[in-house]
Amino acid sequence: MAQAEETRYESTFIIKGSLEEDAQNAIISKVEDSVTKNGGTLIETERWGRRKLAYPIEKEDHAIYVSLHFRAAGPVIAKLERVYQLDESVVRWLTLVMPDENFKMRAAMKKRVQDVTARRALDAANALQAEEAAAAGRIRVPKEEIAEEVI
Numbered sequence: 001m002a003q004a005e006e007t008r009y010e011s012t013f014i015i016k017g018s019l020e021e022d023a024q025n026a027i028i029s030k031v032e033d034s035v036t037k038n039g040g041t042l043i044e045t046e047r048w049g050r051r052k053l054a055y056p057i058e059k060e061d062h063a064i065y066v067s068l069h070f071r072a073a074g075p076v077i078a079k080l081e082r083v084y085q086l087d088e089s090v091v092r093w094l095t096l097v098m099p100d101e102n103f104k105m106r107a108a109m110k111k112r113v114q115d116v117t118a119r120r121a122l123d124a125a126n127a128l129q130a131e132e133a134a135a136a137g138r139i140r141v142p143k144e145e146i147a148e149e150v151i
Helices: 021-037 074-086 100-135 143-150
Strands: 007-016 041-057 060-072 090-097
Touching: 007 021, 007 041, 007 074, 021 041, 021 060, 021 074, 060 074, 074 090
Parallel strands: none
Antiparallel strands: 007 060, 007 090, 041 060
């Protein structure tokens, strides 16, 4: 398959939440192998984790969400969706064409998420240090507050 014919795709699928982690990993590997064996190139596999479903699907209240990002020719999608159909543990799936502009926005969004996560971790560490200092009786009150209390 020529590289020029390949298109970028995102395929998100939902696995039954009652499965053990080994079974989940086997299904994810099988889907990834289906893409690569049929001439596609995996870019990224995102495991969104276990989430509560909006409504029960096949008597399941929770499920595992996985998103694959890859480049492939059109016929690969039919083969991939056939893998989804044949696996009873995959309860839903959706495959979309993703223009390159969307991936640029995704990269910016991921960077922002990483920045927010880092800032929250730093804020939590600072709050913990402040609590430890207060517990040890080493509270430092700024001089401005002392001057206001005296007046």
